[in-house]
Amino acid sequence: MFRSLLIANRGEIACRIARTARRMGMETIAVFSEADARALHVQVADRAYPIGPAPARDSYLNIPRIIAAARAAGAEAIHPGYGFLSENPDFAEACAAADIGFVGPPASAMRAMGSKSAAKALMERSDVPLLPGYHGDRQEADFLADQAARIGFPVVIKAVSGGGGRGMRVVWSAADFATALGSARQEAASAFGDDRVLIERYLQQPRHIEVQVFADTHGNVVHLFERDCSAQRRHQKVIEEAPAPNLSATQRETMGAAAVAAARAVGYVGAGTVEFVTDSSGFFFLEMNTRLQVEHPVTEMTTGFDLVEWQLRVAAGEALPVTQAAITLSGHAIEARIYAEDPAHDFAPSVGRLALFRTPPATEDVRVDTGFASGDTISIHYDAMLAKLICHGPTREAALRRMRQALAGCAVVGVASNLDLLGRIVADGRFGAGGIDTGFIARHAATLLAGQGTPPLEVLAVAALCVLDTETTATADAGDPFSPWNEHDLWWVNAIPARVLGFTDGAATHPVSVTREGTAWRLQVAGQAVVGMAEALGDGWLRVSLNGVWRTVTAMLDEHVVTVRDAGSTWRLRLPDPLAAGDEQEDAGDRLVAPIPGLVTEVSAAAGDRVTRGQVLVVLEAMKTVFRLAAPADTIVASVSCSVGDMVQEAQMLVAFAEPASVAEAG
Numbered sequence: 328m329f330r331s332l333l334i335a336n337r338g339e340i341a342c343r344i345a346r347t348a349r350r351m352g353m354e355t356i357a358v359f360s361e362a363d364a365r366a367l368h369v370q371v372a373d374r375a376y377p378i379g380p381a382p383a384r385d386s387y388l389n390i391p392r393i394i395a396a397a398r399a400a401g402a403e404a405i406h407p408g409y410g411f412l413s414e415n416p417d418f419a420e421a422c423a424a425a426d427i428g429f430v431g432p433p434a435s436a437m438r439a440m441g442s443k444s445a446a447k448a449l450m451e452r453s454d455v456p457l458l459p460g461y462h463g464d465r466q467e468a469d470f471l472a473d474q475a476a477r478i479g480f481p482v483v484i485k486a487v488s489g490g491g492g493r494g495m496r497v498v499w500s501a502a503d504f505a506t507a508l509g510s511a512r513q514e515a516a517s518a519f520g521d522d523r524v525l526i527e528r529y530l531q532q533p534r535h536i537e538v539q540v541f542a543d544t545h546g547n548v549v550h551l552f553e554r555d556c557s558a559q560r561r562h563q564k565v566i567e568e569a570p571a572p573n574l575s576a577t578q579r580e581t582m583g584a585a586a587v588a589a590a591r592a593v594g595y596v597g598a599g600t601v602e603f604v605t606d607s608s609g610f611f612f613l614e615m616n617t618r619l620q621v622e623h624p625v626t627e628m629t630t631g632f633d634l635v636e637w638q639l640r641v642a643a644g645e646a647l648p649v650t651q652a653a654i655t656l657s658g659h660a661i662e663a664r665i666y667a668e669d670p671a672h673d674f675a676p677s678v679g680r681l682a683l684f685r686t687p688p689a690t691e692d693v694r695v696d697t698g699f700a701s702g703d704t705i706s707i708h709y710d711a712m713l714a715k716l717i718c719h720g721p722t723r724e725a726a727l728r729r730m731r732q733a734l735a736g737c738a739v740v741g742v743a744s745n746l747d748l749l750g751r752i753v754a755d756g757r758f759g760a761g762g763i764d765t766g767f768i769a770r771h772a773a774t775l776l777a778g779q780g781t782p783p784l785e786v787l788a789v790a791a792l793c794v795l796d797t798e799t800t801a802t803a804d805a806g807d808p809f810s811p812w813n814e815h816d817l818w819w820v821n822a823i824p825a826r827v828l829g830f831t832d833g834a835a836t837h838p839v840s841v842t843r844e845g846t847a848w849r850l851q852v853a854g855q856a857v858v859g860m861a862e863a864l865g866d867g868w869l870r871v872s873l874n875g876v877w878r879t880v881t882a883m884l885d886e887h888v889v890t891v892r893d894a895g896s897t898w899r900l901r902l903p904d905p906l907a908a909g910d911e912q913e914d915a916g917d918r919l920v921a922p923i924p925g926l927v928t929e930v931s932a933a934a935g936d937r938v939t940r941g942q943v944l945v946v947l948e949a950m951k952t953v954f955r956l957a958a959p960a961d962t963i964v965a966s967v968s969c970s971v972g973d974m975v976q977e978a979q980m981l982v983a984f985a986e987p988a989s990v991a992e993a994g
Contacts (some may be wrong), residue, residue, distance in 0.1 A: 334416075
């Protein structure tokens with residue numbers, strides 16, 4: 328067994344791998360970019376080595392720097408985690424050339440499965456079911472259009488080297504094919520350096536079910552049953568569970584056998600996942616991921632095996648610890664991915680300081696895998712996932728109840744999050760019935776993705792009490808807590824003054840009038856009187872009394888924003904910042920501004936150009952999300968102040984127009 332392990336990754340997966348490696352007696356070695364110098368995965372490792380600037384291409388994707396770090400550390404093996412270099416055959420070969428063990432499959436298996444078209448051809452020869460489609464080498468636009476017509480619309484165009492929904496377009500008619508093909512190729516070339524595509528029949532309401540497989544160098548191949556990953560947004564998984572609900576024993580056995588056949592066909596070694604789409608007509612091979620999956624914990628909690636331990640043992644040359652007959656299912660597990668993003672605004676990533684990040688305490692049936700803690704900064708350079716929350720129960724209903732309770736105890740302050748979306752999904756009766764398809768979230772967006780609407784009286788009262796309690800605590804912590812100049816109680820000679828807290832929620836303002844009433848506060852909210860008291864309990868919890876009724880909620884003031892979370896709903900209410908310079912033109916339509924810090928990947932405008940409403944002028948990438956910034960109206964470009972490759976900041980002007988426009992759009 329290896330004595331030392333370098334983990335060529337970051338965040339929650341690096342922390343999770345380190346946990347198992349340490350339990351097995353290995354020295355753990357982390358690597359980090361300049362942006363991650365104080366990250367949690369650096370702190371939990373025995374040693375940590377810098378590998379370059381923040382952009383992934385200069386650090387976590389830089390093979391020579393990672394190999395150099397491994398040599399300097401004397402690492403006997405490298406675990407790539409998932410993402411980054413985990414499915415890069417050149418990296419596996421570089422490890423072999425440096426005489427360093429690679430915890431993953433052979434490069435040949437990666438190459439065979441890395442090309443979607445080649446993988447499907449191999450699966451076809453191995454009798455693994457495939458969707459009708461075209462997976463060949465010819466790429467002429469007219470030929471591909473003919474193939475789409477032969478397959479029958481709707482079809483889906485996919486990047487041959489793609490993943491995560493990049494370079495993917497659904498086409499409903501022949502008239503839309505050429506435009507969709509050009510868009511898919513452009514995105515594929517930008518993301519993967521390869522604009523080749525394949526075409527398949529599009530299943531309109533499929534389930535996404537994947538099978539965990541494992542193989543060793545002694546010829547053994549097993550499966551550890553399936554996971555249902557159908558709860559997705561924009562082709563990205565949000566909630567996963569094991570086993571898949573409403574799957575018969577025969578279906579489970581047949582899919583498991585097909586996955587094992589796929590692994591054998593490619594000469595696989597290590598942990599892999601064979602993904603299928605299913606509907607009433609059957610199941611069909613989608614792709615094989617030649618790495619550990621993000622959602623592997625649900626398999627661990629339902630089988631009782633540590634998959635990272637299996638990876639390490641197989642990489643060291645050991646045989647699989649059990650045979651297929653010894654692998655059984657126990658109970659049900661559900662995983663929810665907690666992201667720093669805003670579902671109500673097209674899942675826009677949210678960056679900034681994580682003022683509070685609270686998750687429930689770990690138990691035998693509640694697990695949290697994370698690489699973040701309160702006080703950390705969410706960077707534009709990496710994925711927006713904060714943590715994975717995994718809950719187990721003897722039945723699916725029990726696991727769901729546990730997940731609802733665990734999500735209610737989570738809190739994110741400082742950035743937006745998808746906590747409310749997750750809570751709505753697991754509380755939805757249709758999800759509870761099991762067997763949803765991949766279009767579930769998009770189809771029910773009106774209820775699942777909607778904003779909170781007007782904050783109720785109780786929320787505004789809690790927000791006001793949070794501000795008042797925070798000020799009282801700050802006074803108590805001051806150098807002279809007895810000085811009248813440190814008081815915030817509005818005392819004035821011969822007067823009972825009222826203070827107004829002007830909370831804003833988008834364009835709406837919600838004033839709360841506050842006066843002191845003994846040890847309590849009298850609040851006027853929307854014309855109603857509320858007598859309130861508050862006591863901070865720590866970790867974002869606030870004990871409040873509203874008209875004599877006590878309750879505990881999450882409430883925290885950070886940078887002039889009060890975050891209130893109660894009963895699974897979150898409100899972010901802003902207070903005026905007296906030091907902020909007001910820019911009356913900030914929301915004017917005479918310019919395009921960056922909605923988030925990011926990298927400019929395309930500029931399609933020049934000074935003097937006449938552009939039309941909706942025409943994409945600048946493409947921005949941040950946290951694996953593409954922002955297409957369009958002209959707000961028919962107008963003329965006055966100036967362009969960005970170039971391809973520029974890193975821009977939030978609200979930075981990118982394009983100015985000679986003719987003012989009234990509405991700004993980004994797509």
